[in-house]
Amino acid sequence: MKILVTYFSQTGNTEKVARSIYEGCQGEDVDLKPIKEVDPSDLKNFDLVFLGSGIYASRVNKALSDLVAAAQELPLKFIFFSTHASKEAYQDGFKVVKKKIAESSQIIDEFDCCGDNIGVPEAMRKAMLERLPEDKRKEAEEHQQWLKGRPNEEDLQNAKNFAQSVIKKL
Numbered sequence: 001m002k003i004l005v006t007y008f009s010q011t012g013n014t015e016k017v018a019r020s021i022y023e024g025c026q027g028e029d030v031d032l033k034p035i036k037e038v039d040p041s042d043l044k045n046f047d048l049v050f051l052g053s054g055i056y057a058s059r060v061n062k063a064l065s066d067l068v069a070a071a072q073e074l075p076l077k078f079i080f081f082s083t084h085a086s087k088e089a090y091q092d093g094f095k096v097v098k099k100k101i102a103e104s105s106q107i108i109d110e111f112d113c114c115g116d117n118i119g120v121p122e123a124m125r126k127a128m129l130e131r132l133p134e135d136k137r138k139e140a141e142e143h144q145q146w147l148k149g150r151p152n153e154e155d156l157q158n159a160k161n162f163a164q165s166v167i168k169k170l
């Protein structure tokens with residue numbers, strides 16, 4: 001099976017997850033590439049594409065939908081993966097990409113995990129916290145602590161296991 005793992009990653013969290021997914025795909029004919037290095041006309045040559053991004057203002061980066069839109073022909077199977085600072089992936093980050101893919105292909109699974117929001121400047125984070133009422137501020141500070149260093153070893157192992165189990169089922 002020919003597999004592509006491709007991703008947009010502004011601050012490196014999604015890239016770490018992509019590498020773990022790539023590790024989980026060993027044994028198959030698998031490529032790992034940042035999305036800007038993917039030639040849209042090459043997409044059709046893959047049986048399965050793992051497509052990933054961080055979540056920014058509730059959406060994945062536009063590079064994902066641009067790639068899908070630029071491809072004349074799409075692979076039949078996609079799997080989405082994302083990292084986000086929220087506790088749960090409650091945001092439909094892939095909404096636009098999904099719409100484009102659904103016409104011709106199947107989204108067979110999704111993986112997500114938390115990613116430390118190191119890309120948000122410290123001063124901005126502090127200012128946001130200061131605007132919150134006391135109880136909410138405490139909650140947000142706890143959340144920040146919990147998020148620190150994510151994706152961690154366990155998250156990355158989960159990503160690898162996810163890829164292995166999904167491939168086994170195909």
Ligand SMILES: Cc1cc2nc3c(=O)[nH]c(=O)nc-3n(C[C@H](O)[C@H](O)[C@H](O)COP(=O)(O)O)c2cc1C
Pocket residue numbers: 008009010011012013014015053054055056057058059083084085086091114115116117118119120
């Ligand atoms: C500009 C910006 C906007 C973000 N917006 C969101 C958001 O709407 N929801 C969320 O859960 N996380 C948000 N985050 C956190 C990122 O999704 C999270 O840190 C993710 O792991 C970043 O992935 P990356 O390191 O691959 O770029 C935002 C981060 C940045 C830098």
